[in-house]
Amino acid sequence: MSExxxxxxxxxxxxxxxxxxxxxxxxxxxxxxxxxxxVDEFNVMIGRTEIAGLIGPNGAGKTTxxxxxxxxxxxxxxxxxxxxxxxxxxxxxxxxxxxxxRTFQNIRLFGQLSVLDNVLIGLHNSIHCSLTSAMLxxxxxxxxxxxxxxxxxxxxSIFDMQDLANNxxxxxxxxxxxRLEIVRALATNPSLxxxxxxxxxxxxxxTSELMENIRKIRDMFQIAVLLIEHDMNLVMGICExxxxxxxxxxxxxxxxEEIKTNPTVIEAYLGRKKEG
Amino acid sequence: xxxxxRISPSKRFxxxxxxxxxxxxxxxxxxxxxxxxxxxRALILQIGIYVILAVSLNIATGYLGQxxxxxxxxxxxxxxxxxxxWKATLNMPTPVSIxxxxxIAGLIAAVFGIIIxxxxxxxxxxxxxxxxxxxxxxxxxxxxxxxxITGGTPGLLNVPKYSSFLVVFLCVAATIAAIHxxxxxRHGRAILSIRENEIAADSCGVNLTYYKVLAFAMSAFFAGIxxxxxxxxxxxxxxxxxxxxxxxxxxxxxVLGGMGSMLGSVIAATVLTAxxxxxxxxxxxxxxxxxxxLIIVMIFKPSGLLGRYDFSLPGLIEKWMNRKNKPGKxxxxx
Numbered sequence: 326m327s328e329x330x331x332x333x334x335x336x337x338x339x340x341x342x343x344x345x346x347x348x349x350x351x352x353x354x355x356x357x358x359x360x361x362x363x364v365d366e367f368n369v370m371i372g373r374t375e376i377a378g379l380i381g382p383n384g385a386g387k388t389t390x391x392x393x394x395x396x397x398x399x400x401x402x403x404x405x406x407x408x409x410x411x412x413x414x415x416x417x418x419x420x421x422x423x424x425x426x427r428t429f430q431n432i433r434l435f436g437q438l439s440v441l442d443n444v445l446i447g448l449h450n451s452i453h454c455s456l457t458s459a460m461l462x463x464x465x466x467x468x469x470x471x472x473x474x475x476x477x478x479x480x481x482s483i484f485d486m487q488d489l490a491n492n493x494x495x496x497x498x499x500x501x502x503x504r505l506e507i508v509r510a511l512a513t514n515p516s517l518x519x520x521x522x523x524x525x526x527x528x529x530x531x532t533s534e535l536m537e538n539i540r541k542i543r544d545m546f547q548i549a550v551l552l553i554e555h556d557m558n559l560v561m562g563i564c565e566x567x568x569x570x571x572x573x574x575x576x577x578x579x580x581x582e583e584i585k586t587n588p589t590v591i592e593a594y595l596g597r598k599k600e601g
Numbered sequence: 602x603x604x605x606x607r608i609s610p611s612k613r614f615x616x617x618x619x620x621x622x623x624x625x626x627x628x629x630x631x632x633x634x635x636x637x638x639x640x641x642r643a644l645i646l647q648i649g650i651y652v653i654l655a656v657s658l659n660i661a662t663g664y665l666g667q668x669x670x671x672x673x674x675x676x677x678x679x680x681x682x683x684x685x686x687w688k689a690t691l692n693m694p695t696p697v698s699i700x701x702x703x704x705i706a707g708l709i710a711a712v713f714g715i716i717i718x719x720x721x722x723x724x725x726x727x728x729x730x731x732x733x734x735x736x737x738x739x740x741x742x743x744x745x746x747x748x749x750i751t752g753g754t755p756g757l758l759n760v761p762k763y764s765s766f767l768v769v770f771l772c773v774a775a776t777i778a779a780i781h782x783x784x785x786x787r788h789g790r791a792i793l794s795i796r797e798n799e800i801a802a803d804s805c806g807v808n809l810t811y812y813k814v815l816a817f818a819m820s821a822f823f824a825g826i827x828x829x830x831x832x833x834x835x836x837x838x839x840x841x842x843x844x845x846x847x848x849x850x851x852x853x854x855x856v857l858g859g860m861g862s863m864l865g866s867v868i869a870a871t872v873l874t875a876x877x878x879x880x881x882x883x884x885x886x887x888x889x890x891x892x893x894x895l896i897i898v899m900i901f902k903p904s905g906l907l908g909r910y911d912f913s914l915p916g917l918i919e920k921w922m923n924r925k926n927k928p929g930k931x932x933x934x935x
Contacts, residue, residue, distance in 0.1 A: 395804055416808075418803050418804075418806050418808050421803075421804055421805065421806035422806050426805075427804050429801065433798045433801035434798070435793065435797035435798060436798075437797060438794070438797060442790055445790055446790050449794075449805060450806045454786060454787055456783065456786075456788055456815075459786030459788055460779050460783055462782055467610070473787075509805065512805075
């Protein structure tokens with residue numbers, strides 16, 4: 326047993342096309358909950374247009390890393406540099422304004438609002454219209470709303486969802502809800518997109534479509550993507566770099582080929598072979 | 602299948618404006634002259650005031666998703682501010698004094714909303730309910746003890762009776778229009794997103810504290826205006842009118858009508874204000890009927906009479922235009 330995946334990974338963007346200057350750098354990032362060390366010594370660098378994967382067994386601390394990056398949890402140690410600038414002391418919404426957008430493992434849409442409204446809320450900080458001009462319906466309101474609506478529909482069309490714009494977000498089928506979360510995250514104009522198990526609950530054909538779309542998003546928006554995923558076909562298929570986490574520590578880092586054959590990784594996933 | 606026809610947002614806006622003007626003109630004509638008895642005049646004014654109170658509380662409960670129990674406190678702040686202002690400016694031209702008094706009442710109440718909102722909105726659910734309940738009582742006790750200014754328990758008397766039909770109608774229309782317009786802008790969507798999912802709103806770049814306090818301040822602002830109208834309607838103010846039960850009455854209207862539905866609040870405020878008069882013979886059982894009504898609604902329609910449905914004439918016209926093709930589940934946009 327030397328490989329994690331049976332399928333050969335499909336073609337990837339060659340290394341020379343990947344801009345290596347990092348959008349995200351973390352140094353000695355860690356968090357303790359009381360005596361429990363959830364994440365420790367997390368050091369990574371993610372390129373500006375890189376698609377990176379964060380994998381590891383259940384409970385390894387993957388989602389905690391996302392929560393640290395977006396300051397849902399405040400790190401107890403270490404620094405996060407986003408585009409070379411420290412994000413210490415910024416609140417979650419400010420980090421979003423600086424360029425990190427995310428989706429959630431358990432979908433968190435604004436369920437009772439329309440699909441369009443969900444995307445418009447993502448566009449919140451790019452709509453410029455004061456409270457007064459909204460209340461008095463001044464020209465600034467009409468103009469900003471029109472631009473925002475057009476932009477929202479344009480973003481929805483990435484996933485071919487523009488016809489669903491007036492449906493209730495909570496009534497969409499599961500896969501569409503996951504896609505809508507990605508659109509909403511993209512609407513905030515991020516430079517780094519964090520996807521938490523984007524393929525969870527999707528069938529193989531939906532998954533391969535999702536892979537295509539993640540690549541398409543990276544190419545279109547020229548952004549970095551960091552994704553948590555258990556589907557190894559997807560991870561090995563689109564990630565240029567993979568980070569493996571176990572018990573809150575990085576146990577391996579590197580391109581997919583290396584990770585697939587790394588004995589520590591295999592041990593973390595499958596356990597050690599008994600001697601004798 | 603045919604394309605689903607839509608009315609553009611600006612046309613919807615025009616339709617709404619026409620509707621508001623019709624409402625004001627018809628309302629003024631109907632109530633003008635001597636066609637109405639004194640009792641029914643008083644009732645209509647009272648309904649108007651309670652409609653403003655209910656739709657203003659609906660901002661905090663229905664749209665923001667919090668449960669404040671001190672709405673009468675904001676109303677009291679507005680009532681006393683306006684009453685004192687009006688008493689001090691009797692020699693000013695009346696219309697100017699009325700408008701300034703209303704604005705001052707709203708602004709002072711909004712300031713109180715911000716002061717109470719900043720600490721209170723760090724809490725959730727029942728904790729927020731208790732802290733706002735406490736606030737409402739503090740206001741009432743403060744009014745009793747500041748008897749030099751507010752008249753204390755014996756009351757503040759001889760407030761000019763400025764709340765004419767026109768003033769109340771205009772205030773009702775302006776309040777509903779302003780809330781509607783704000784709720785359909787980026788600010789309103791941000792408030793709704795907090796109700797739907799705080800963590801997601803936060804990571805979409807919505808400043809939670811700002812928008813919670815904004816919603817609270819708006820809620821207090823319009824409650825303050827309603828308070829001012831109440832002062833101008835009664836002609837005298839007593840701290841007893843702003844006790845805990847007053848807050849609960851307003852909350853009952855919002856819950857009964859459907860949290861998040863402006864039309865629901867309007868209907869419930871109308872019915873529940875008129876009900877005691879209709880049931881005058883049974884005055885002693887008013888609270889019993891109230892409670893039974895609430896229990897029935899909560900059992901059979903927990904989301905309130907109208908749920909989150911909001912009336913939209915343009916929406917109805919749109920449906921009529923598209924009567925031949927059936928769309929999927931739609932959410933009202935305007």
